[in-house]
Amino acid sequence: MKFHAPEYVRRLAPYQAGKPIGELAREYGLDEASIVKLASNENPLGMPDSARTAMLAAAADLGRYPDANGFELKAAIAARYRVPADWVTLGNGSNDILELAAHAFLQPGESAIYSQYSFAVYALATQAVGARAIVVPACDYGHDLDAMLAAIGDDTRLVFIANPNNPTGTFLSAERIAQFIARVPERIVIVLDEAYNEYLEPQLRFDSTEWLRDRPNLLISRTLSKAYGLAGLRVGFGLAQPELTDLLNRIRQPFNVNSIAQAAAVAALADDAFLAKSFALNRAGLEQMQRGFADLGLQFIPSYGNFVLVRVGDAAAVYEGLLRAGVIVRPVGGYGLPEWLRISVGLPEENARLLEALAPLVGRR
Ligand SMILES: Cc1ncc(COP(=O)(O)O)c(C=O)c1O
Numbered sequence: 001m002k003f004h005a006p007e008y009v010r011r012l013a014p015y016q017a018g019k020p021i022g023e024l025a026r027e028y029g030l031d032e033a034s035i036v037k038l039a040s041n042e043n044p045l046g047m048p049d050s051a052r053t054a055m056l057a058a059a060a061d062l063g064r065y066p067d068a069n070g071f072e073l074k075a076a077i078a079a080r081y082r083v084p085a086d087w088v089t090l091g092n093g094s095n096d097i098l099e100l101a102a103h104a105f106l107q108p109g110e111s112a113i114y115s116q117y118s119f120a121v122y123a124l125a126t127q128a129v130g131a132r133a134i135v136v137p138a139c140d141y142g143h144d145l146d147a148m149l150a151a152i153g154d155d156t157r158l159v160f161i162a163n164p165n166n167p168t169g170t171f172l173s174a175e176r177i178a179q180f181i182a183r184v185p186e187r188i189v190i191v192l193d194e195a196y197n198e199y200l201e202p203q204l205r206f207d208s209t210e211w212l213r214d215r216p217n218l219l220i221s222r223t224l225s226k227a228y229g230l231a232g233l234r235v236g237f238g239l240a241q242p243e244l245t246d247l248l249n250r251i252r253q254p255f256n257v258n259s260i261a262q263a264a265a266v267a268a269l270a271d272d273a274f275l276a277k278s279f280a281l282n283r284a285g286l287e288q289m290q291r292g293f294a295d296l297g298l299q300f301i302p303s304y305g306n307f308v309l310v311r312v313g314d315a316a317a318v319y320e321g322l323l324r325a326g327v328i329v330r331p332v333g334g335y336g337l338p339e340w341l342r343i344s345v346g347l348p349e350e351n352a353r354l355l356e357a358l359a360p361l362v363g364r365r
Contacts, residue, residue: 008108008130015124019328030326036353038344039328041166041196041307043229045281045347048274051230051264058263066259073235073262076269081209081222083239089248092256094195094223094236098160099125100248101219101238105157105189106131113151114160115143117168117335119193122160131157141301141309142170145180158189164196167332167342169303174206186217189244194220195236196305198227198275199282204304209239216241219248226306227278228268233261282306285345292355296362307344315341318361325357 018039025032070090078085091097102125106112111132114122118138126133134156136148142165152159161180164171177192184190192208208220220239225231235257238248257265268274289308293300299311307330312318315338319331330342343354 006130008127012124012127013334015120016334018330019323021328024323024326024328028323028326035326035328036346036350037328038307038346038350038354039330039342040231041226041305041344042231043226043278043306044285044345044350045229045274045278047229047232047264048268048271050267050271050274051228054267055233055260055264058260062259064259066255066257066262068254070257070262073257073265076266077237077239080269081239082207083209083212084242086242087212087239087245089238089240089245089252090257090262091221091236091238092253093225093231093234094193094221094238095121096234096252096256097219097221097236097238097248098122098191098193099128100252101158101189101191101221102126102129102131103251104247110155110157111153112158112160113148113156115148115162115165117141117165117337118143118160119162119166119195120334122162126158138168140170141168143172145172145176149180149183152184152188156188158191159184160191160193162193162195164200164304166195166305167307167330167335167337168301168309169305169307170301171200171204171304173204174208177208178211181211181215181218184217186215189217189219190215192218192220195223195226197222199279199306200304201283212239212241216243219244224265224268227275227282228265228271229274229278230261230264230268233258233264235261235265281347282345285348285351288348288351289343289345289355292351292358296355296359298362307342309337309340309342311340312358312362313339315339318358321361322354322357325353327354327357329354 074085074088108130112126113134116138223236301309
């Protein structure tokens, strides 16, 4: 090859996204309308009407660049999460925030820590900047925080925690995270990724932003892709003290969140009714799915997110069988879980379709 690229870039394996509906329709000659996609932890309700209206208004004039500073969106986030606006970093999805953190705090010769079976982007972001990954073995499919603390070395700069975790759906209590944060040296940045926070039962929720005031090394990452229903628009944000926020903003693309996305996000953040509906639908769907898996005699990890990790045996074959039945789920062999599938919660009828299609493939009915 004529041109040079760092070896760590050449060794990167690109992120495997869930199969798009159009692709399955083309490959298997299926009608798009008949396909059920439970592969990317999206909101089965689609986007909120409030956001659609705001988006259409913003779409009337796209001749100008977006507000690079995202004034209105930052103000809406600041009000909702009770932090000053200069503690907010906007991201093109929260994926962007994770990458900004890796770019800002890691370089070759340094390390990042994350858990086995934790979100794939932590590995990608770490490798993309040539840093070393310290992958700490999971405990019961979740984070082993004591082992993560013990893994910290002189060259460690970043720790990623997903709570709830994707793809396993496990959850860490406020108490355990608070203890962990208190024991991590302040020179190390902790990324607390709360992409699925809005799906937690009220009694499990806690205000992690309270820790920000005492912890200049804490970066909380949130998204509007899940419960807020805006995955296709790509809006996420980071919350941290100004010094950390300032570093992220030095490397952030100035227009990383487009005008339509900013307008839709402001509306979605104010739409409590949609959020409540998303939560209720997910709670019922989780119950339906987990009950269905239990009836099929399948092992699953009780989930705190909007998806369930279920053990089906030969997951590649079951995945293929489900595709033929017009149901897209997510294989997780790449996570080292070749016997499992991750299945997002859908509408009640979509969950029923999945369970019906799954039964014969796992030797039932
Ligand atoms: C744990 C976790 N963090 C972050 C993300 C990124 O989501 P987005 O970039 O859409 O905000 C996801 C998406 O699935 C996720 O599961």
